[in-house]
Amino acid sequence: MSDSSLETRLLQTLAALAWADGNVEERERAFLQGLVTEYGLRQSEADEVLALLDRPVSIDEFERYARAFLESGSDADRSRLLARAEHLVEADGKKDREELRYLSLLRGWMGDARDGRTGEDAGLFGGLGRLLGRATPGVLGSAVKSLFTGSGVEATSSPRDAQVVLFGAILYRVIYADRVVDSAEADRLRALLAERFGFAHGEVDTMLRLIQQRVADDHDRQRLCAEFNRVTGPTERQDLLAALFEIAKADGDVSREEEDEIRLIANYLWIEVQDYVAIRKKVIGR
Numbered sequence: 001m002s003d004s005s006l007e008t009r010l011l012q013t014l015a016a017l018a019w020a021d022g023n024v025e026e027r028e029r030a031f032l033q034g035l036v037t038e039y040g041l042r043q044s045e046a047d048e049v050l051a052l053l054d055r056p057v058s059i060d061e062f063e064r065y066a067r068a069f070l071e072s073g074s075d076a077d078r079s080r081l082l083a084r085a086e087h088l089v090e091a092d093g094k095k096d097r098e099e100l101r102y103l104s105l106l107r108g109w110m111g112d113a114r115d116g117r118t119g120e121d122a123g124l125f126g127g128l129g130r131l132l133g134r135a136t137p138g139v140l141g142s143a144v145k146s147l148f149t150g151s152g153v154e155a156t157s158s159p160r161d162a163q164v165v166l167f168g169a170i171l172y173r174v175i176y177a178d179r180v181v182d183s184a185e186a187d188r189l190r191a192l193l194a195e196r197f198g199f200a201h202g203e204v205d206t207m208l209r210l211i212q213q214r215v216a217d218d219h220d221r222q223r224l225c226a227e228f229n230r231v232t233g234p235t236e237r238q239d240l241l242a243a244l245f246e247i248a249k250a251d252g253d254v255s256r257e258e259e260d261e262i263r264l265i266a267n268y269l270w271i272e273v274q275d276y277v278a279i280r281k282k283v284i285g286r
Helices: 006-017 026-039 042-056 061-068 075-090 097-115 125-129 159-175 181-198 201-216 219-232 232-250 254-269 273-284
Strands: none
Touching: 006 026, 006 042, 006 061, 006 075, 006 097, 026 042, 026 075, 026 181, 042 219, 061 075, 061 097, 075 097, 075 201, 159 181, 159 201, 159 219, 159 254, 181 201, 181 232, 219 232, 219 254, 232 254, 232 273
């Protein structure tokens, strides 16, 4: 496990979490497969993660995977894991009691990692009591400080990079609208960053991490759009709307949830109805 990349350890933890209720639902499997694509894992690491979905994973294994990630990652990485874990629990449309218990354990281990306690001196349930006295993040909580302060990854002060982060964070609103990250959507996200902003493969990975960090910190629709409006003009906002439809149709179908989310975003982007209709027709063909 020590030779695995940080992203692989994150996904191993999520794969173990998927077994909390004793089985892995298809929507949970699709969510994890989408993340494997999004993170661009090597084939050997992707196989290692996906193999965990084919056999039951014990709570002890879940702890080992979680601690291996939490003790090697930054505070920003830990918050990113928690945000993805909470999305995974919601992927099948229900929250099982065991899944919620696993999330509570994960939050406790996050506290152990922040305070420098290891698995040996914290114990399997060591973090639970401390949860009562410590504020913890919500669905996409505030444990990560602002993206622009660095928070475990390189800070970005470039106005262009700040715009890209907002662009990507708003795209995530649509990707998660139906609670499933489809691999085609993840592929399209990477392609959009490369095509629209000219990023090379390594640069796409860096920007994705910054975008994920921003989403973990704050995914409020109105606030994201307001910030995007401040740094862009009408053309960039219409380009973003087109990208939202491209992401939504990447898996072959624009769901009701995705279109509802796009319509709300368009309102906050101050896009006129006639422009919305024209862009929608151009991208999805009807």
